[in-house]
Amino acid sequence: MSKEFIKGNEAMAEAAVRGGCRFFAGYPITPQNDIPEYLSKRLFEVGGTFIQGESEIASINMVYGVAATGVRSMTSSSSPGLALKSEGISFIAGSRIPAVIINVARGGPALGTIQGAQQDYFASAKAIAPGGFRCFVVSPSTVQEAADLVYEAFEIADKYRTPVYVLTDGVIGNMMEIVELPPMRDPEEMLSSDAWRITKYNDDSSARQFSTYRPTGEMLTVDNIAMAELYEEWQEKEQRWEAFMMEDAEVVLTAYGSAGRIAKSAVKELRAQGIKAGLIRPITLFPFPNKAYENINYDKIDKIFVVEMSIPPQFVYDVELATKSQLDYININTSGGVIVETESIVDKVKESM
Amino acid sequence: MEKIYERPSFTSPAIGMGFCPGCSHSTAHKLMAQALDKYGLRDKAVLIYPVGCGGLGKDWVRLNNIVALHGRAAAVGTAIKKCNPENIVISYQGDGDLAAIGMAETMHAANRGENLTVIFINNTNFGMTGGQMAPTTLLGQRTTTSPDGRDIERHGAPFKMAELIAELDAPKFVGRFALHDAKNVIKAQAAIDKAIRMQVEGKGYSFVELISLCPTNWKLNPVDSAKRVEKEILKEYPLGIFKDFE
Numbered sequence A: 001m002s003k004e005f006i007k008g009n010e011a012m013a014e015a016a017v018r019g020g021c022r023f024f025a026g027y028p029i030t031p032q033n034d035i036p037e038y039l040s041k042r043l044f045e046v047g048g049t050f051i052q053g054e055s056e057i058a059s060i061n062m063v064y065g066v067a068a069t070g071v072r073s074m075t076s077s078s079s080p081g082l083a084l085k086s087e088g089i090s091f092i093a094g095s096r097i098p099a100v101i102i103n104v105a106r107g108g109p110a111l112g113t114i115q116g117a118q119q120d121y122f123a124s125a126k127a128i129a130p131g132g133f134r135c136f137v138v139s140p141s142t143v144q145e146a147a148d149l150v151y152e153a154f155e156i157a158d159k160y161r162t163p164v165y166v167l168t169d170g171v172i173g174n175m176m177e178i179v180e181l182p183p184m185r186d187p188e189e190m191l192s193s194d195a196w197r198i199t200k201y202n203d204d205s206s207a208r209q210f211s212t213y214r215p216t217g218e219m220l221t222v223d224n225i226a227m228a229e230l231y232e233e234w235q236e237k238e239q240r241w242e243a244f245m246m247e248d249a250e251v252v253l254t255a256y257g258s259a260g261r262i263a264k265s266a267v268k269e270l271r272a273q274g275i276k277a278g279l280i281r282p283i284t285l286f287p288f289p290n291k292a293y294e295n296i297n298y299d300k301i302d303k304i305f306v307v308e309m310s311i312p313p314q315f316v317y318d319v320e321l322a323t324k325s326q327l328d329y330i331n332i333n334t335s336g337g338v339i340v341e342t343e344s345i346v347d348k349v350k351e352s353m
Numbered sequence B: 001m002e003k004i005y006e007r008p009s010f011t012s013p014a015i016g017m018g019f020c021p022g023c024s025h026s027t028a029h030k031l032m033a034q035a036l037d038k039y040g041l042r043d044k045a046v047l048i049y050p051v052g053c054g055g056l057g058k059d060w061v062r063l064n065n066i067v068a069l070h071g072r073a074a075a076v077g078t079a080i081k082k083c084n085p086e087n088i089v090i091s092y093q094g095d096g097d098l099a100a101i102g103m104a105e106t107m108h109a110a111n112r113g114e115n116l117t118v119i120f121i122n123n124t125n126f127g128m129t130g131g132q133m134a135p136t137t138l139l140g141q142r143t144t145t146s147p148d149g150r151d152i153e154r155h156g157a158p159f160k161m162a163e164l165i166a167e168l169d170a171p172k173f174v175g176r177f178a179l180h181d182a183k184n185v186i187k188a189q190a191a192i193d194k195a196i197r198m199q200v201e202g203k204g205y206s207f208v209e210l211i212s213l214c215p216t217n218w219k220l221n222p223v224d225s226a227k228r229v230e231k232e233i234l235k236e237y238p239l240g241i242f243k244d245f246e
Helices: A008-018 A034-045 A056-067 A079-094 A121-126 A143-160 A217-237 A257-272 A290-294 A315-322 A342-352 B024-038 B053-059 B073-083 B095-101 B103-112 B161-166 B182-200 B222-236
Strands: A002-007 A023-026 A049-052 A073-077 A099-105 A136-138 A163-169 A176-181 A241-244 A251-254 A277-282 A284-286 A303-308 A328-333 B045-049 B064-067 B088-094 B117-122 B173-178 B206-211 B240-244
Touching: A002 A008, A008 A034, A008 A099, A008 A143, A008 A163, A008 A176, A023 A034, A023 A056, A023 B073, A034 A049, A049 A056, A049 B073, A056 A073, A056 A079, A056 A099, A056 B073, A056 B103, A073 A079, A079 A099, A079 A121, A079 A163, A099 A143, A121 A163, A121 A284, A136 A143, A143 A163, A143 A176, A143 A217, A163 A257, A217 A284, A241 A257, A241 A290, A251 A257, A251 A342, A257 A277, A257 A303, A257 A342, A277 A290, A290 A315, A303 A315, A303 A342, A315 A328, A328 A342, B024 B053, B024 B088, B024 B117, B024 B182, B045 B053, B045 B073, B053 B064, B053 B088, B073 B088, B073 B095, B073 B103, B088 B095, B088 B182, B095 B103, B095 B117, B095 B161, B103 B117, B103 B161, B117 B161, B117 B182, B161 B173, B161 B206, B161 B240, B173 B182, B182 B206, B206 B222
Parallel strands: A023 A049, A023 A073, A073 A099, A099 A163, A136 A163, A251 A277, A251 A303, A303 A328, B045 B064, B045 B088, B088 B117, B117 B206, B173 B206
Antiparallel strands: A002 A176, A136 A284, A241 A277, B173 B240
């Protein structure tokens, strides 16, 4: 195990390689450029392939093709680039092909700002593209967690034959922290199956077809029911979150991703001032960790502070759903591009208690 | 009795190709299948299908195939070939797919000199969606979106894809052929055979444009469609090999 002082984007890139990624295609966009830059050298050292695509669209389509041959594949981009990739992601999801997509998000809409933001919540967890499909969406709060989640994302993608979407932002992507990078995964241990992928040799009986077109609604229904069952399975088995100082919490905060780490600092500060605060921090955004919110003592708690870097707020709607609209929802939010500050969270909590 | 002709080994006798009568996609499919059979490549082949009429053939060929997003076949093919050099990758695309929405992917894959075979069906219109104007529509040609005929001032001139691609440094074999009569079909077969063989030999990118009939959307019977190719289309789109590395 090696510990390194490393930037978020590079930690994710290296974790991808160690997790078995052997193909990457991407297109320059700030603030994720360190990922393709790093991989343009690193992938060739491990016998992989890197392509700088002529666009985000070409890049996700390269991933679509090569992932169908079972090569662990990834692309990364930032918010407006994800819009361009969205149709490709829908084909990957519709064809049940594993792949990993990293969004180092920036402020929006459109060109917005290159600083970190949490304005892609709906666009990642709810509706990446038309058609009602979902990705498995995870969001890290630290560089360590970013590396760990990217590493594991390839396993989740293969296990469920789904695109896994890592939603992070310019804050985590450009931050340097001490990270224990995961070990290089042995290709022998990786999940992959010749049962579905294009191989070097497919005869008459094993020729593969990847097509998302269904001539009839009845045929589409079969696919869509399978899709719904997959998402139900995730809801049952895969919800992940961190509950921080929630055991005796009298004041509850909730936040994910980069806002999650700042909210955690606010909880510590509130505790230092004698206020029993706690934090629920979702790690999976889809499946949303509804179970985390079931443990709230609804007899004592009547409000929840929802911290996010998005105006108007987006994440709060899932919190309201998970808590069955039983609470008051107090938004502590900044615009994308403006990092929410610990002091402003502490002040807002104290003023609303 | 000796069998001297049979259907390509991997095509389905039970499933038709699904193309309209007189459509050149059927001919192009047969030529492509015969070429793969000739070199014994059925088990290694990966066909990249487009969005549009071309994709209708996917159930007829029992080969690995992947339907790309509209226009992106060359990008899909690029990555498959780079990571799986043993596979024989054919990008089969129509004119809307290759020359309109997919122009960037088409040109960049050609310019990188990917070791791919691109088969380009030029029938001067968007077939699947009902005959709209394509980048290849002739000047004066009436389509559902150029009802007064394609006009150079309003719509620009037709793209000559084979000539454009031949201008790039990397492509190794580029030519335009036609499918409207037996003599030309034989030449097209030779071109497709050569393009696929060159990929097997690792010689690089090849582009075979095929002037094709679309009787349904041209609103002509197949015989008159073939006459139109001879009288009108070949004047705008000359046949021939524009680049040959060998």
